[in-house]
Structures are given as C-alpha cells and as structure tokens.
Amino acid sequence: MVDDGYEIEPVVDKYLRELRFGRDRAESTTKAYAESIALFLRWCVQTGRQWRSAARDLGLFIVWLKYARGDGSRVLAGPGVEQVRSDSRINKVLVAIRGFLSFAVAAREVPGWVLEQIYELGDTRDLPLAVQGEDLRLRYRLRARHSLHQPQKTMVDRATDEEVVALFRQCRSARDRLVVLLLARAGLRRGAVAGLRRCDLHLLPDNSVHLCQVKGAHLHVVRRNNPNRAVAKSRYSQAVPLDFLVVRAIELYLLEREEQPAAADCDFLLVNLFREPLGAPMLPGAINELFAALCVRAQLARAITPHQCRHGFASNLADSGALLDEIQGLLGHAWAASAQPYLHPSPDRLRNAVERVPSPRGLLEGTL
Structure with missing residues (x-):
C-alpha cells in the first residue's frame, strides 16, 4: 500500500504480508483488509490526524464512513440523509482497523495505549449460555469498543x-x-x-x-x-x-x-x-x-x-x-x-x- 506520494507505508505493507502469507488468508480477504485500511488512512489525511494516534477518535471515523463517498468527498450528515455505507460494511472496516492497529502495537510501531482505545475488558456473562461452557465459570475477554448494531443476519436458504x-x-x-x-x-x-x-x-x-x-x-x-x-x-x-x-x-x-x-x-x-x-x-x-x-x-x-x-x-x-x-x-x-x-x-x-x-x-x- 502506498500513500498520496506513492511511498510505501511500511507498517501497513508488513501487516498485509503477514495476513496473506503468515496467516494464510485468502487473497480476497487481504484485499478487503487493504481497502479498509486505505479508508482509515484517507480519513486521517483529510482530517489532519496522525494514524498512530487516531484510535482515540474512531467514533468520528465511523461518522465519516457513514457519509463520505468512495472518492473521499463528504455529504452533510443529519436526519433523512442516506448512509453511503451500511452498518454491516462499517463493522467489517472496523474489524480490519482493529487487526491492523493490534499488529502495530505488537510491532511497537504505535504506543500500547492504542489497544485501550479499540478494546475494553469484558467477561463471558453477556455471551449466550451455549458459548459460556458447561461450568459457567467467569472468563474475561477483550471486547471491541466501536461497533454498530446490526439486525440479525438472515440465514442463507437452500436451493430446492x-x-x-x-x-x-x-x-x-x-x-x-x-x-x-x-x-x-x-x-x-x-x-x-x-x-x-x-x-x-x-x-x-x-x-x-x-x-x-x-x-x-x-x-x-x-x-x-x-x-x-x-x-x-x-x-x-x-x-x-x-x-x-x-x-x-x-x-x-x-x-x-x-x-x-x-x-x-x-x-x-x-x-x-x-x-x-x-x-x-x-x-x-x-x-x-x-x-x-x-x-x-x-x-x-x-x-x-x-x-x-x-x-x-x-x-x-x-x-x-x-x-x-x-x-x-x-x-x-x-x-x-x-x-x-x-x-x-x-x-x-x-x-x-x-x-x-x-x-x-x-x-x-x-x-x-
């Protein structure tokens, strides 16, 4: 991935290579992650933010995703204005951003406090009983801070x-x-x-x-x-x-x-x-x-x-x-x-x- 000056973004490039070859993700998955990270970097450039510290403003990034067109041009947000991207699409972008920022923290490219901005400590009490396990012991997990509510996904039906x-x-x-x-x-x-x-x-x-x-x-x-x-x-x-x-x-x-x-x-x-x-x-x-x-x-x-x-x-x-x-x-x-x-x-x-x-x-x- 390159920036506006056609210079390679080294951290992003390392992450995408790790995703594709280290974790053996499909090419289509890696491409989708690259597109999501590109949106994040574009937002940082347009709003004058440094991507290494922009995690504290992910709420504003979500608003930008809702109403910024693919070419980066913005539309006014407000009642009756149709979203440019669906909540489902925005959540997928956020998954990629969390993965990238977590990788950057592990690679010591960004400070550790970034993880506190994208995750919060949760426990298993809010999970369905089937997921909690038979012993129902309390376990702790990282829970994403930023996500949009989506209606329950309709199950794919069979072809008769x-x-x-x-x-x-x-x-x-x-x-x-x-x-x-x-x-x-x-x-x-x-x-x-x-x-x-x-x-x-x-x-x-x-x-x-x-x-x-x-x-x-x-x-x-x-x-x-x-x-x-x-x-x-x-x-x-x-x-x-x-x-x-x-x-x-x-x-x-x-x-x-x-x-x-x-x-x-x-x-x-x-x-x-x-x-x-x-x-x-x-x-x-x-x-x-x-x-x-x-x-x-x-x-x-x-x-x-x-x-x-x-x-x-x-x-x-x-x-x-x-x-x-x-x-x-x-x-x-x-x-x-x-x-x-x-x-x-x-x-x-x-x-x-x-x-x-x-x-x-x-x-x-x-x-x-």
Whole structure:
C-alpha cells in the first residue's frame, strides 16, 4: 500500500504480508483488509490526524464512513440523509482497523495505549449460555469498543431440487450444466469450481491409474494462486466423491471443450468457450452471471445464488440420513459445527420427526 506520494507505508505493507502469507488468508480477504485500511488512512489525511494516534477518535471515523463517498468527498450528515455505507460494511472496516492497529502495537510501531482505545475488558456473562461452557465459570475477554448494531443476519436458504432442475433445464451448453451439477451435486463453492484443473479429476474406478488412495470417481479441491483469482477457501486439499450424474456431465463437457481449439493448452477445467478470451479460465464472477441469467430464463419466483446450491446439497444429505460428520467431510469443514448453518430440514423430514415420537395413547384416553 502506498500513500498520496506513492511511498510505501511500511507498517501497513508488513501487516498485509503477514495476513496473506503468515496467516494464510485468502487473497480476497487481504484485499478487503487493504481497502479498509486505505479508508482509515484517507480519513486521517483529510482530517489532519496522525494514524498512530487516531484510535482515540474512531467514533468520528465511523461518522465519516457513514457519509463520505468512495472518492473521499463528504455529504452533510443529519436526519433523512442516506448512509453511503451500511452498518454491516462499517463493522467489517472496523474489524480490519482493529487487526491492523493490534499488529502495530505488537510491532511497537504505535504506543500500547492504542489497544485501550479499540478494546475494553469484558467477561463471558453477556455471551449466550451455549458459548459460556458447561461450568459457567467467569472468563474475561477483550471486547471491541466501536461497533454498530446490526439486525440479525438472515440465514442463507437452500436451493430446492425443483429449483436446481429448473436451472439445469435452462442451460444452453454442457459446460453450464456441469457448473450447476458441481455446485448442487458435489457441494463445491464457486471459487473451488472455477479453480479446478483437469488434473484434479480422477474419474476412473481404478485408483492405481492416478496413484491416488481415494477409491471411486472423485475430484480434488486444491488451494492455489490462480490467475483467474479463483481460490478454494480451505488451505487443506479435499477429495470430493462424484456420482454418476456429475461424471456423465464432465464427459459431455470435455467433448464440447474439444471443439474449441483455443482451450487445448489450458489446464483449467472450466474455460471460456463462447466469449473472449476464448480458452481462458472461467472467472468466478461468470458463475454468478450464469445463475442470474438462468433464474430469469427459468422464471423462478426468487433468485438462486451458487452458494444456495451448496446449502441444498448439505440439506439433501441430512434429509437422506447422512450423519453430521459425513456432511462435515463432504463440505470440507474442519469442525462439525461449521456444517450446521448449511442444514435446512425439509418439511417432510420435520413431519417424519414428529411422527416417529411414540404417542402415549393409553395415558390420554378419556381426556381428549
């Protein structure tokens, strides 16, 4: 990161490098933190503050974030004036600023009192009981001083089988059909789909061909620094089993891909076949564009996102009787609890759960 004179800000540069390489954060995360820190430094310059001591005025920084446009120009604040940034966006900026200032304190680039300005000492009594632990012992923690209240986040809903089928039927190429199935039948994230290489596919039943210990048709999700900025979220590689539908879709797509000579030298699985640059790796954003177009053509009552297909995949596993650790493994989560937000029980499964409970008819006779 550079200042207005195109001089590198050394402390910020060290922090972003530590974030990207030392803590192995995704490139997109590091970029978001860099943009947030840039806003903080811009505010310091515009208001004549030194960033090393500006932590005591973070309340004013929040007001600036609410009403300062992206180019730095300000608008008047007051009743009826629409915020430039949402409370959610402002809280994310503050998370980055707290991380940066904490790093600067640890690196002895700013005085220790800065931590007192961004954190206060709290305890566990204001946390939900499930988080406090079984012994309910009082524990102390650092609590952020500056944050805006946000309404409870709406949980991402699952894409139903009917919606996935409707999207699938509106696909105009084997590639697009494969994208839908990789999301809905393999549960991959958008970044993992766009980052797949042809060498990641192990489709033959004989695993000795690939010198791979995983049996059956599967693919490997591997985190790489890809030129199309497609990044697998987990730093650990994951083997994902594939069913017959996905394997068949891959075969049909590879036949379609062979008709485009420009794609021959590209190792990425999904490439541009119908628009420039031909043969280049498909961008993650193109998957969003595809789903937006499919939803319109399918005339769905609501817009379906690629991530909702992943939720539908996990929920279908649960509806079919899969255990939580199985769902965790298929989603590539390190902890079973991480799979919980992806589970949306179907109405039929909820009905069956009620009907499985024995009815004490003998005890109720004569009372109903």
